[in-house]
Amino acid sequence: xxxxxxxxxxxxxxxxxxxxxxxxxxxxxxxxxxxxxxxxxxxxxxxxxxxxxxxxxxxxxxxxxxxxxxxxxxxxxxxxxxxxxxxxxxxxxxxxxxxxxxxxxxxxxxxxxxxxxxxxxxxxxxxxxxxxxxxxxxxxxxxxxxxxxxxxxxxxxxxxxxxxxxxxxxxxxxxxxxxxxxxxxxxxxxxxxxxxxxxxxxxxxxxxxxxxxxxxxxxxxxxxxxxxxxxxxxxxxxxxxxxxxxxxxxxxxxxxxxxxxxxxxxxxxxxxxxxxxxxxxxxxxxxxxxxxxxxxxxxxxxxxxxxxxxxxxxxxxxxxxxxxxxxxxxxxxxxxxxxxxxxxxxxxxxxxxxxxxxxx
Amino acid sequence: xxxxxxxxxxxxxxxxxxxxxxxxxxxxxxxxxxxxxxxxxxxxxxxxxxxxxxxxxxxxxxxxxxxxxxxxxxxxxxxxxxxxxxxxxxxxxxxxxxxxxxxxxxxxxxxxxxxxxxxxxxxxxxxxxxxxxxxxxxxxxxxxxxx
Numbered sequence: 001x002x003x004x005x006x007x008x009x010x011x012x013x014x015x016x017x018x019x020x021x022x023x024x025x026x027x028x029x030x031x032x033x034x035x036x037x038x039x040x041x042x043x044x045x046x047x048x049x050x051x052x053x054x055x056x057x058x059x060x061x062x063x064x065x066x067x068x069x070x071x072x073x074x075x076x077x078x079x080x081x082x083x084x085x086x087x088x089x090x091x092x093x094x095x096x097x098x099x100x101x102x103x104x105x106x107x108x109x110x111x112x113x114x115x116x117x118x119x120x121x122x123x124x125x126x127x128x129x130x131x132x133x134x135x136x137x138x139x140x141x142x143x144x145x146x147x148x149x150x151x152x153x154x155x156x157x158x159x160x161x162x163x164x165x166x167x168x169x170x171x172x173x174x175x176x177x178x179x180x181x182x183x184x185x186x187x188x189x190x191x192x193x194x195x196x197x198x199x200x201x202x203x204x205x206x207x208x209x210x211x212x213x214x215x216x217x218x219x220x221x222x223x224x225x226x227x228x229x230x231x232x233x234x235x236x237x238x239x240x241x242x243x244x245x246x247x248x249x250x251x252x253x254x255x256x257x258x259x260x261x262x263x264x265x266x267x268x269x270x271x272x273x274x275x276x277x278x279x280x281x282x283x284x285x286x287x288x289x290x291x292x293x294x295x296x297x298x299x300x301x302x303x304x305x306x307x308x309x310x311x312x313x314x315x316x317x318x319x320x321x322x323x324x325x326x327x328x329x330x331x332x333x334x335x336x337x338x339x340x341x342x343x344x345x346x347x348x349x350x351x352x353x354x355x356x357x358x359x360x
Numbered sequence: 361x362x363x364x365x366x367x368x369x370x371x372x373x374x375x376x377x378x379x380x381x382x383x384x385x386x387x388x389x390x391x392x393x394x395x396x397x398x399x400x401x402x403x404x405x406x407x408x409x410x411x412x413x414x415x416x417x418x419x420x421x422x423x424x425x426x427x428x429x430x431x432x433x434x435x436x437x438x439x440x441x442x443x444x445x446x447x448x449x450x451x452x453x454x455x456x457x458x459x460x461x462x463x464x465x466x467x468x469x470x471x472x473x474x475x476x477x478x479x480x481x482x483x484x485x486x487x488x489x490x491x492x493x494x495x496x497x498x499x500x501x502x503x504x505x506x507x
Binding site for chain 1: 365366369370373379390391393394395414416437438439440441444453
């Protein structure tokens, strides 16, 4: 047994731009313990809820995270809509679903690119991000913003996607689908990729359940947990089955996210096929919310909680967000035990950490 | 052979045009409806201040007497909530993002002198009418007292 020493990982590290700090207790090249600490980019978004009108707060909520911004806005709006008993028009629900799945594609492509960069495959990284650019252009075409959509409001959506824009989405998705197939074969079959991903950082189903991990990270270990099964927005009208793998290693996490890309494309096509023709996009909002609600929804990184409490005033009493990365950190620390120090960067990356939304 | 999976793609990239644009030498193309920055058609503005109350970031200021509308471009998050709330629909979202600058400054828009003069005239007539009404009320009240 070698001498124990502590190596700090982060808050600045080349493998990811997110400021997470982990103290790695190592013996020789083996990690024996990992102690995380966060709090480098706390912005106090939740306390803003006590200063702003509940309608203005939509724009604050969606700035929680730059990558899953749409789902943050949607989660908040759905929570307030449940409190106020508003039934959102069906077209608005379908539009929300389309935008949510588009942002899932862009988030997963971003992660796949970062993963490729993490194991040193620069060309693959550029390919992933080049495809992602097409999705970002779709965001700008349909919502007006490349990352921050600002299309949600309490009671529905602000903008409509007209017929020709829906056709543009479909044709772009066809191109993206073809290009993704090339990338998929590289991620799944290339020897250099497999040697870095196969059998690294294995977590069992029991460990995931004990530590409460969520999202693709949990599904890669065989836990069938996906909030889209609850049927919020228009998911109850789409044929959705979560993708699950039993391997529990880095390769399985990559597999889940890659397959979810194709699943998202399929869901968008299905949603566009079923989108109702009536043009109602919102219902009028009268009065102020009074009550509390827990909203659970599936973001690209996993399950997010939105707790909203209101007491009949325009300003909410409390808004609490639990983001998926926060739930995944305990499992990450368990996963880091007994791994090589050279794999730590890659393993931290495989939970798809978004630390700024964790700290809110 | 699995090792060569990426070779065709890599070769294709050698002969392709760059995927990126040579910004700022090449002008960026924005789609219709892109939320770039807020624009005002100031002469249609009625200085009601709805946009000021709506702005989640407090980036707007309205001065009714001076007839000005002021925006701090660096505080504006281009969410479009002011555009949604404007009762006269004189605010728009325009294409093209906020350009960076060496100092943080505000843009102020002032109504044209003709519009300001017309507003002043309206206010004067309204004040005159109000004064007349008040005088009439007082006269009526004093007559009732006497009677």
